[in-house]
Amino acid sequence: MTDKRPLKVTVASRLFTPEVGAASFRLQALVDGLVANAAEVSVLTTRPPSGSPAFTAPYKLSRWPVLRDAGGNVRGYVQYMSFDLPAFFRLLFAQADVVVSEPPPTTGVMVALSSAIRRRPFVYYAADIWTEALSATDVPGIVIRVMRAAEGFALRRAAKVIAISDAVAEKVQQFGVPADRVVVIGNGIDTSVFGPDGEAAGSGDPYFVYTGTMSEWQGADIFIRALPAVLAEHPRASIRFFGQGADEPHLKELAAKTAPGRVHFGGVIPPAEAARWIRGAAAALVSIKPGQGYDFAKPTKIYAAAGCGTPVIFAGTGEGAALVADNRLGEAATYDVDSVAGAMASAIGRPDTLGPARVAWVRDNASLAASGRLAAAEVLALKGVGAGAAPRQGLGEIID
Known part of the structure; x- marks a missing residue:
């Protein structure tokens, strides 16, 4: 029965x-x-x-x-x-x-x-x-x-x-x-939240956004270390971090020394607010420090950014880099200051026409x-x- x-x-x-x-x-x-x-x-x-x-x-x-x-x-x-x-x-x-x-x-x-x-x-x-x-x-x-x-x-x-x-x-x-x-x-990701429709944050000055966990193995400090080279070309640029993690105190200390006033930490915010900041960003930043045994990861923040139509700058190797490069979700940079700084400066300096394609890919695949x-x-x-x-x-x- x-x-x-x-x-x-x-x-x-x-x-x-x-x-x-x-x-x-x-x-x-x-x-x-x-x-x-x-x-x-x-x-x-x-x-x-x-x-x-x-x-x-x-x-x-x-x-x-x-x-x-x-x-x-x-x-x-x-x-x-x-x-x-x-x-x-x-x-x-x-x-x-x-x-x-x-x-x-x-x-x-x-x-x-x-x-x-x-x-x-x-x-x-x-x-x-x-x-x-x-x-x-x-x-x-x-x-x-x-x-x-x-x-x-x-x-x-x-x-x-x-x-x-x-x-x-x-x-x-x-x-x-x-x-x-x-x-x-x-x-x-929730495509009803992380989508292209809705308000975009920003007041005209270009900024990059990092959302989610800040752990040592992610190595998000690479973006702060690359920022001075970006500022040489785009002096009004900034980075905005939203989230939390064990590496946050180190990132704040590094930011104060490396690019005072150009790196902001906004804490944990609701998904809809995160989407608003992502939509207005020149690019979303994602990183995994190579050689730490975590190159197989595909961080969710990649999907969130692409779902909003925003290009991703991925610093690292492995599955995350392949995901971004193979699906034209942004640029996969080598995990070094020069490569990351070049990708960040290019994201500000060139028009982005692939937003709709990213949105469609996320809706179909993520x-x-x-x-x-x-x-x-x-x-x-x-x-x-x-x-x-x-x-x-x-x-x-x-x-x-």
Whole structure:
């Protein structure tokens, strides 16, 4: 007899709407796709930062108080565990058929353990490989090894791993996850927000915009170091950073020394406001420092800029550079001051005629709603699948 019960899905994530971030947008698209297919969804997440806009949803939102750092972020091991440990017990009592886990790996471990106890499958949504980014930062080797063990434990226990790109899928399989457990659904942005229609910021002086996370492995300082050469040709040019991250204090210090008064930091802003600044920019800046083990990444900010019709200047190599160059989304520059400065100066000095083509490419290839529907379909496909779908492993594996 066919089971006509709606699938009960619980999503566990430290970030969710209305908190601004790629993970929040991605998970909301997944949940929207599940609800559209009559799934019964609940989200276990955190209380948003003070001052966040109100958000109501046609599904259950269970929010938990969490420790945040000085910038209001859930970033750092103490902060992670303030969500993960309560989440473990919340999941034990959750009436779910399937659980979806978002990074960091510590959350994945709690989802894996609680799912094993409750004998139900879980899905790991791999937007990136957490320990690849961690390896590019200045942390002790033992921390990287422990976190890599945790990430591998969670990935191998999952009944299915959803990856946002072929490159991420390949990295997942390097943890020993069978290829038939990994599906690629792509990534994207909300094209109703990041589109060409709407107000553009700016008062006439040319500026560049950097949106989103500022981490060491991204190396956004290359743009600040390139700015003096740009100012020699275009003395009114500036850079505007919106977002947050561990590298922000370093960027501010460098900006004060290198180009005083020409680099502005606006903090975290709503997506619609970010789109307004992107539309008015000479170019959007995106970077990944080469040789840090993260060249496989395709930052979401590429899609956001191209969706608004704004050219992208990508500093780095690998998948991100190929994405920009192969699809005429802007210019892929070598990660050095001269190359980046040349690209920035050219973006100001030449007319841009490819905006409509970029917008069309994003609508066809990088719609977040479309990837959310694909992700939801993969979760729904687990209906009726028991915990035996995933390999059974001892707890000792996590410390091997």
